[in-house]
Amino acid sequence: ETGVTQSPTHLIKTRGQQVTLRCSSQSGHNTVSWYQQALGQGPQFIFQYYREEENGRGNFPPRFSGLQFPNYSSELNVNALELDDSALYLCASSLLAGAYEQYFGPGTRLTVT
Amino acid sequence: AQSVTQLGSHVSVSEGALVLLRCNYSSSVPPYLFWYVQYPNQGLQLLLKYTSAATLVKGINGFEAEFKKSETSFHLTKPSAHMRDAAEYFCAVSVPSGGYQKVTFGTGTKLQVIP
Numbered sequence: 001e002t003g004v005t006q007s008p009t010h011l012i013k014t015r016g017q018q019v020t021l022r023c024s025s026q027s028g029h030n031t032v033s034w035y036q037q038a039l040g041q042g043p044q045f046i047f048q049y050y051r052e053e054e055n056g057r058g059n060f061p062p063r064f065s066g067l068q069f070p071n072y073s074s075e076l077n078v079n080a081l082e083l084d085d086s087a088l089y090l091c092a093s094s095l096l097a098g099a100y101e102q103y104f105g106p107g108t109r110l111t112v113t
Numbered sequence: 114a115q116s117v118t119q120l121g122s123h124v125s126v127s128e129g130a131l132v133l134l135r136c137n138y139s140s141s142v143p144p145y146l147f148w149y150v151q152y153p154n155q156g157l158q159l160l161l162k163y164t165s166a167a168t169l170v171k172g173i174n175g176f177e178a179e180f181k182k183s184e185t186s187f188h189l190t191k192p193s194a195h196m197r198d199a200a201e202y203f204c205a206v207s208v209p210s211g212g213y214q215k216v217t218f219g220t221g222t223k224l225q226v227i228p
Binding site for chain 2: 004006033035040041042043044045048050055056090092096100101102103104105106107109
């Protein structure tokens with residue numbers, strides 16, 4: 001059973017650019033959530049996808065968008081990058097039912113200059 | 114709305130001493146509660162979870178936590194700290210919210226273990 005993987009590990013972008021981060025969920029999991037973790041903070045919920053549909057969203061603007069694919073891999077897209085978008089982006093997979101135990105990937109460190 | 118408060122952003126203990134990391138939550142419905150650990154430059158790893166069964170929950174690496182509804186607390190303990198326990202610990206609460214489980218994390222507590 002493979003765990004949650006994310007790519008790339010690190011990324012440097014310029015303000016105003018667009019970025020796509022990728023996540024491969026744990027085998028058998030049909031739900032993926034994305035979190036933003038700023039330095040020294042706890043993870044903040046961005047959104048969740050279940051069976052390719054967004055079914056929950058945190059307090060993030062529409063320039064944060066996502067996709068979930070039939071094989072349960074997913075993407076996080078961020079348009080018009082701002083300096084405050086610099087953070088660790090974490091992907092977590094789970095089964096929607098049950099105790100909602102989430103399994104996290106190692107994260108993508110995004111730096112916006 | 115739910116929330117999580119972790120008291121103490123930094124905690125230092127001596128190797129072999131008791132570890133106590135505090136977490137208080139607020140929720141209008143019975144929650145699920147979790148403790149995660151994060152090592153530098155890594156993702157979060159689940160330590161333990163409370164899902165309305167036993168109030169004393171045992172997790173990995175010798176950690177345990179007790180759910181106290183009257184105190185709205187879910188403190189994490191370990192009888193004897195080891196150097197490898199040095200990391201950041203996050204408490205999280207999960208409640209149903211319009212068709213999905215909304216998870217809210219605390220701001221974290223960095224545990225330093227002194228030799």
